[in-house]
Amino acid sequence: xxxxxxxxSAPTLGPLLRRLxxxxxxxxxxxxxxxVLWVLYDRVLRVTPDRVDDPERDRFLLxxxxxxxxxxxxxxxxGFIPADWLDDLAGPASRLGHHPDxxxxxGVEIGSGSLGHGLGLGVGTAxxxxxxxxxxxxxxxxxGDAELDxxxxxxxIAYAGATGLRSLTAIVVDNHSASHGWPGGIASRFTVNGxxxxxxxxxxxxxxxxxxxxxxxxRPHVVVAxxxxxxxxxxxxxxxxxxxxxxxxxx
Amino acid sequence: xRQTFVDTxxxxxxxxxxxxxxxxxxxxSAFAPAAVRHPDRVLNVGIREQLMLGVAGGLALTGLxxxxxxxxxxxxxxxxxQIKLDLGHQGVGAVLVSVGASYDGSQxxxxxxxxxxxxLFDTLGGWTVHVPGHPxxxxxxxRAAATHDDPVYVRLTTAQNAHPHAGDxxxxxxxxxxxxxxxxxxxxxxxxxTLGAVEGLDVTVAYTHTPRPFDVAGLRALAAGDVVLVxxxxxxxxxxxxxxxxxxxxxxxxxxxxxxxxxxRYGTPADHDRWHGLDAAGxxxxxxxxxx
Numbered sequence: 001x002x003x004x005x006x007x008x009s010a011p012t013l014g015p016l017l018r019r020l021x022x023x024x025x026x027x028x029x030x031x032x033x034x035x036v037l038w039v040l041y042d043r044v045l046r047v048t049p050d051r052v053d054d055p056e057r058d059r060f061l062l063x064x065x066x067x068x069x070x071x072x073x074x075x076x077x078x079g080f081i082p083a084d085w086l087d088d089l090a091g092p093a094s095r096l097g098h099h100p101d102x103x104x105x106x107g108v109e110i111g112s113g114s115l116g117h118g119l120g121l122g123v124g125t126a127x128x129x130x131x132x133x134x135x136x137x138x139x140x141x142x143x144g145d146a147e148l149d150x151x152x153x154x155x156x157i158a159y160a161g162a163t164g165l166r167s168l169t170a171i172v173v174d175n176h177s178a179s180h181g182w183p184g185g186i187a188s189r190f191t192v193n194g195x196x197x198x199x200x201x202x203x204x205x206x207x208x209x210x211x212x213x214x215x216x217x218x219r220p221h222v223v224v225a226x227x228x229x230x231x232x233x234x235x236x237x238x239x240x241x242x243x244x245x246x247x248x249x250x251x
Numbered sequence: 252x253r254q255t256f257v258d259t260x261x262x263x264x265x266x267x268x269x270x271x272x273x274x275x276x277x278x279x280s281a282f283a284p285a286a287v288r289h290p291d292r293v294l295n296v297g298i299r300e301q302l303m304l305g306v307a308g309g310l311a312l313t314g315l316x317x318x319x320x321x322x323x324x325x326x327x328x329x330x331x332x333q334i335k336l337d338l339g340h341q342g343v344g345a346v347l348v349s350v351g352a353s354y355d356g357s358q359x360x361x362x363x364x365x366x367x368x369x370x371l372f373d374t375l376g377g378w379t380v381h382v383p384g385h386p387x388x389x390x391x392x393x394r395a396a397a398t399h400d401d402p403v404y405v406r407l408t409t410a411q412n413a414h415p416h417a418g419d420x421x422x423x424x425x426x427x428x429x430x431x432x433x434x435x436x437x438x439x440x441x442x443x444x445t446l447g448a449v450e451g452l453d454v455t456v457a458y459t460h461t462p463r464p465f466d467v468a469g470l471r472a473l474a475a476g477d478v479v480l481v482x483x484x485x486x487x488x489x490x491x492x493x494x495x496x497x498x499x500x501x502x503x504x505x506x507x508x509x510x511x512x513x514x515x516r517y518g519t520p521a522d523h524d525r526w527h528g529l530d531a532a533g534x535x536x537x538x539x540x541x542x543x
Contacts, residue, residue: 124312
């Protein structure tokens with residue numbers, strides 16, 4: 001369940017990740033977001049490399065911009081960026097840094113890195129699509145459980161719930177990295193504000209797919225994707241992602 | 252000015268389906284009729300300024316032209332990182348329209364004052380900053396801002412000059428001194444106090460409602476030596492711009508504006524003008540002392 005299989009059509013992700021990290025030891029399991037990202041791009045999002053500017057595409061916003069190696073590997077596997085971009089992560093001429101920049105990477109909807117910005121941008125994106133009659137499009141925003149510490153998220157959660165912003169799906173990858181935890185669970189922060197919520201094994205592709213498409217027609221939806229605690233592989237994630245600010249690694 | 256903003260923006264919402272408005276409760280009742288007609292483009296997020304700017308960034312990413320409005324300390328100071336990242340870093344713009352200015356809300360205290368707003372936009376770069384000095388200057392600025400996607404800040408205030416001075420934002424000479432006379436530049440609502448302050452002095456007075464981008468060409472054409480800046484926000488905000496424009500010629504510069512200190516005082520805006528030396532008498536003292 002926690003290992004990529006050939007049936008996922010993702011046998012190339014491991015080698016792509018290693019091009020980013022130069023790290024033979026740590027497989028895909030070192031990346032908390034990898035399975036969610038793969039399921040999104042392989043099974044859920046209606047976006048392809050030739051549609052990155054199509055107003056009618058689905059949007060995926062990586063709010064948790066830390067450790068984007070898995071994101072870049074998936075974008076390369078799906079043809080959004082050339083695989084050879086992976087070989088010079090954060091180099092002086094590289095388009096790929098330790099936090100993604102939407103002006104540098106085709107298919108990247110927002111530049112992120114400072115935590116707590118993606119959900120507000122996602123709310124605005126959903127509202128902007130709705131105002132233009134694009135009601136079939138969906139906006140997905142990926143956050144981390146520690147990222148929820150930022151109060152800006154709770155402004156967005158409350159407002160999206162209160163106004164029934166039905167085209168919005170938040171995904172919280174929960175690797176138990178929030179310093180003070182979330183007593184009562186992460187999903188409850190959303191459901192008390194009127195969201196629907198599904199909590200799933202963040203490595204189970206079928207369960208993820210069902211959850212990511214499990215929204216209803218009148219309220220926003222959150223998928224809490226639970227993966228192994230950060231501490232179980234933080235050394236791997238840190239070296240693999242090359243993130244310098246250990247404070248927010250895995251957030 | 253606030254009512255002019257409401258009327259003009261309401262008309263823009265009616266006329267242009269690209270225009271959107273994001274509020275955080277402030278002025279929501281004034282825009283209630285527009286919200287009824289355009290519920291998908293008039294969005295009040297409640298008292299959530301970080302979200303207000305984030306929503307504006309998202310709207311702009313989908314191709315809309317968001318107007319964003321609150322008191323200056325809330326739409327600028329409080330949401331500074333959202334302005335920097337949710338707009339600037341994403342490569343999108345918005346029209347931020349503030350009320351309150353440096354101390355229109357002096358009786359509400361320091362929490363409602365934003366003398367540093369224009370200086371904050373200078374840390375980001377690329378922003379057009381309008382500081383109108385009369386309500387009649389406002390509609391054209393807003394209508395022009397609706398037609399493109401670049402970042403624009405419009406700083407509205409309850410202070411105003413007796414007469415509007417429209418124009419493209421370039422320095423406009425309203426009082427001509429001798430050919431080598433000192434140049435006094437008044438920004439927005441401080442024009443009338445400035446004109447009163449220099450009565451009888453041989454100076455040229457030029458006005459602008461658009462300090463960013465600063466009219467560098469106009470400055471170079473008018474500056475003969477001594478330059479005085481009179482700005483209704485933090486003193487020295489435009490000093491670097493003026494100094495950079497005049498690096499190749501000898502000049503002296505006096506920068507007048509609101510002081511840095513939190514005075515911990517209430518009172519009226521006129522009281523604060525006096526305390527910061529921005530009433531006609533205070534300006535006269537500073538300018539004649541500098542030119543002596």
